[in-house]
Amino acid sequence: MDGGKTRKAKIEVRNLTKRFGDLLVLDQISFDVGEGEFLSIVGPTGCGKTTFLNTLSKLIPSTAGDIFIDGEVADPKKHHLSFVFQEPTCLPWRTVRENVAYGMEVKRVPKAEMEKKLNQIMSLVGLADCADLYPNQISASMLQRIAVARAFAVNPDLLLMDEPYGQLDVKLRYYLEDELVRLWEQLKSTVIFVTHNIEEAVYVSERILILSNKPAKVKAEVKVDLPRPRSLIDPRLVEIRKEVTELIRWW
Ligand SMILES: Nc1ncnc2c1ncn2[C@@H]1O[C@H](COP(=O)(O)OP(=O)(O)OP(=O)(O)O)[C@@H](O)[C@H]1O
Ligand SMILES: [Mg+2]
Known part of the structure; x- marks a missing residue:
């Protein structure tokens, strides 16, 4: 895959800035995400990663800057953003399958299409065997798989x-x-994945943005041009991991 550069930009972030009172947390962050790209964001603890995702998704307002989706100003009424939080969120009164279906129900996906998608996804994430269990009957990792x-x-x-x-x-x-x-790979979504785990970022993504210490700016960008399935002991992967580690170490 070719990273965000040559692919059509699905998401354009321009000068995204966030202050809490006098505290500048995000300082004019700009970047693009290609259609169907898997982009990771890494940065030191407390640099503003969660603030960054919250402003991107418009959970909190930005101080300045714009976000465009397919060339239009991002609008939660028009565009569809999905969020997976650090703590899994499940509805306790719904079964595993009903929890996975929840977002599609809200979006009023037609029943036949929803069933087909549910079957595909439940088997892709290995939840088929516990489809009828309730959240209190399964482990924390299972809950995160549902989310x-x-x-x-x-x-x-x-x-x-x-x-x-x-x-x-x-x-x-x-x-x-x-x-x-x-x-x-199967569903071709455009993903922004925040982590402080460098190995994880190199393993899963096509491109990594490295944020500086607070106030966060985009400090560097590293492409991960490795075939899949990847191996954590592939010398090329280890090399990229070292490169990203060095970039994070030297503010
Ligand atoms: N609602 C808020 N009001 C004031 N300051 C805030 C608010 N939310 C976050 N901050 C501050 O913004 C900075 C960045 O916080 P944020 O949680 O975004 O960092 P993070 O990179 O996600 O941290 P972690 O690595 O711990 O997940 C911190 O200094 C935090 O105290
Ligand atoms: Mg955070």
């Missing part, structure tokens, strides 16, 4: 993920990262 599946299911214009696997142990994370890449 990820639900976010992909609605064919969003942009899918934003804020460290979705940050709480999970390493082995599980590897497994879920593979699942995430599979979903993205």
